[in-house]
Amino acid sequence: MNATEIFNETRYDGTPPAYTSAGGKKRLLIKNDGKHPCAVCGRSDIEEGYSTYKAKGGLGVISESFGESSSLKNPESPIVCRNCEAAVRDEARSFNGVILGGGRSYIIAGLDNKNIGKDGYITMKDVANMLLSPPPPPFVVAFNKNYVGKDGTHFLHKAIVNYSRGSYYASINDEYILVNTNLLSRFQEFLGLHSAPKAAFSLYSMRYILNCMIDLDQIRLEESTETETDDPRLLRKRKYRDAKKEKLIKVIEKEKAFADNRSLLEAIFASSDNMKSIGMYLRCLNAGKAKAAEEKKALKAQKKEAEKNVQ
Ligand SMILES: [Zn+2]
Secondary structure, three states: OOHHHHHHHHHHOOOOOOOEOOOOOEEOEEEOOOOOOOOOOOOOOOOEEEEOOOEOOEEOOOOOOOOOHHHOOOOOOOEEOHHHHHHOOHHHHHOOEEEEEOOEEEEEOOOOOOOOOOOOEEOHHHHHHHHHOOOOOOEEEEEOOOOOOOOOOOOHHHOOOEOOOOEEEEEEOOEEEEEEHHHHHHHHHHHHHOOOOHHHHOHHHHHHHHHHHHHHHHHHHHHHHOOOOOOHHHHHHHHHHHHHHHHHHHHHHHOHHHHOOHHHHHHHHOOHHHHHHHHHHHHHHHHHHHHHHHHHHHHHHHHHHHHHHHO
16 A cells, blocks of 8 residues: 555545546547556556556646656656646645545645645645544544645655554655654653743754753762872862853753753654754744634734724
């Protein structure tokens, strides 16, 4: 099973409506008899499909100027299977992402996406929760290179099919990010515990504080083993170190919430993959927040308008 098959099954029950271009042209349906694999996904059991490139009598699935032939399993093949044809249409390219599985397709609409609110579309706020609790396997979590709307790229055929809900890969176009749901839920708890201090939304400041804590530990370790000395060079070194210690303590005290959660921070930064997944999660949260603020503002304006009408 591959990602385009799951897309076709969950979004179109396996039978997408026929594709017609804006100019009214149709794809060229061709027979295969198992001779060629699908140019996109490489499956080799197709009897009928669509012409890969422009041909006499119909549209090709892939444009001659497609710049990512390396992402295709068999770019030389003349045929594309039905699943992949549906997954590389302009509509699919405009999605900001998808979460597919459990018989349903959730299409992600970024902030600028005009499909927000339409049936089957979810926003980044929903994504944050779905990352913690993905659909039953096999499932796909895939993001386009642009997550706010407009100008996407073909990304579905590059997504990974997952079979574990606790640890899975989310793809962002060409990148594959290992998401650990246990770690994500701990992080969410952490944000909740400290009512999301401002710095929590910057991975860099969190990393900075963690580094300060590590440096401070190192200084304390050095202090615990040092002996008395009159050596001016050594004394100068210690004076410099004491000043650094003072500075580190000040930083950490300012961010007490982080200092108290050192082990969690260390777990979060233990792997770059996890750091990325959390970065992605934060982007989702932020996008969700921006949207919520917008909705609140619109509601307030509506209420004001209604009051005006009553008077
Ligand atoms: Zn295919």
